[in-house]
Amino acid sequence: MDINELASYLKLEKQTIYNWLHQKRISGIKVGRVWRFDRKAIDRWLKSRVVRARPENNKHPHSRRKINA
Numbered sequence: 001m002d003i004n005e006l007a008s009y010l011k012l013e014k015q016t017i018y019n020w021l022h023q024k025r026i027s028g029i030k031v032g033r034v035w036r037f038d039r040k041a042i043d044r045w046l047k048s049r050v051v052r053a054r055p056e057n058n059k060h061p062h063s064r065r066k067i068n069a
Contacts, residue, residue, distance in 0.1 A: 003035045
């Protein structure tokens with residue numbers, strides 16, 4: 001996919017993708033003057049950035065603190 005397709009796929013501005021390329025936050029292949037991206041590699045990159053929620057019973061211990069009045 002090209003940069004326009006990737007921007008649409010990720011719902012981002014093209015400039016954000018160019019910035020990420022410059023910062024080496026995302027990988028791509030430059031063919032001539034055109035950037036190309038592998039959809040499977042992008043999907044793996046997205047999955048690697050998932051932030052997992054904690055189960056309800058593992059809340060931070062201070063969240064249940066009782067206030068003595």
